[in-house]
Amino acid sequence: LHGLSPDRPLAGRSALVTAGPTHEPIDPVRYIANRSSGTQGYAIAEALAAAGADVTLVSGPTTLPDPAGVHTVRVETAREMLDACRHALPCDIAVCTAAVADWHVAPAAQKIKKTADAAPPALQLAPNPDILAMLSQPGPTRPELVIGFAAETEHVLAHATAKRERKGCDWIVANDVSPGTGVMGGTENEVILITAAGREHWPRLDKAQVAHRLVARIVTFLQTPHP
Numbered sequence: 568l569h570g571l572s573p574d575r576p577l578a579g580r581s582a583l584v585t586a587g588p589t590h591e592p593i594d595p596v597r598y599i600a601n602r603s604s605g606t607q608g609y610a611i612a613e614a615l616a617a618a619g620a621d622v623t624l625v626s627g628p629t630t631l632p633d634p635a636g637v638h639t640v641r642v643e644t645a646r647e648m649l650d651a652c653r654h655a656l657p658c659d660i661a662v663c664t665a666a667v668a669d670w671h672v673a674p675a676a677q678k679i680k681k682t683a684d685a686a687p688p689a690l691q692l693a694p695n696p697d698i699l700a701m702l703s704q705p706g707p708t709r710p711e712l713v714i715g716f717a718a719e720t721e722h723v724l725a726h727a728t729a730k731r732e733r734k735g736c737d738w739i740v741a742n743d744v745s746p747g748t749g750v751m752g753g754t755e756n757e758v759i760l761i762t763a764a765g766r767e768h769w770p771r772l773d774k775a776q777v778a779h780r781l782v783a784r785i786v787t788f789l790q791t792p793h794p
């Protein structure tokens with residue numbers, strides 16, 4: 568039975584959170600990555616654990632310490648992140664905050680040398696697996712609630728709404744990360760929660776407050792009958 572304890576409403580529930588960037592090696596000393604501190608994802612993992620959930624945090628490289636009370640799995644590449652997420656299934660709730668690199672290259676075994684008279688090396692990019700889309704696929708291990716994030720620099724609502732449809736997740740937390748908002752790498756976030764029922768603009772909040780508000784919404788969702 569779930570949700571009987573008001574201070575630990577997610578006791579008996581399991582959650583998977585992805586966070587941070589992924590690093591895709593080019594050679595032993597270089598990599599491709601997205602910008603991501605991991606702060607928002609770590610805050611969500613902590614808030615879920617504080618609500619009583621059994622939390623696995625699959626994290627790309629960050630400078631943050633492992634959150635207390637959370638099972639943290641450190642990975643480097645998108646393909647490693649996918650494997651770690653598969654291992655964390657089944658779970659009730661999945662929250663994908665990671666800034667996963669969209670492509671990888673076949674890394675060179677040795678450091679690529681710059682040769683003055685040769686043209687710069689061309690990177691042959693191959694697509695990475697989409698972890699959120701994988702988790703959203705219907706099937707016996709699909710979490711009851713799958714939440715994605717959409718960091719956009721323009722047309723935030725249109726892009727995030729389309730992303731929700733394309734990935735098949737239940738909710739998208741959208742935010743504007745264009746330069747000037749100061750959100751990227753900062754301690755605050757200003758998000759729009761997009762669900763099947765519509766969208767909610769949340770005020771600019773500390774990332775820990777965004778996490779607590781999201782977890783409160785998750786608790787309400789899981790306690791309400793849904794098809």
Ligand code: CTP
Binds near residue numbers: 718
């Ligand atoms: N995501 C993922 N695996 C990927 C790419 C994205 O799990 N390979 C997840 C992110 O964690 C996030 C959501 O999908 O929750 C949206 O990521 P985003 O990069 O905005 O979406 P993309 O489909 O890659 O679109 P874009 O072209 O805007 O990068």
Ligand code: CA
Binds near residue numbers: 667668669
């Ligand atoms: Ca992407």
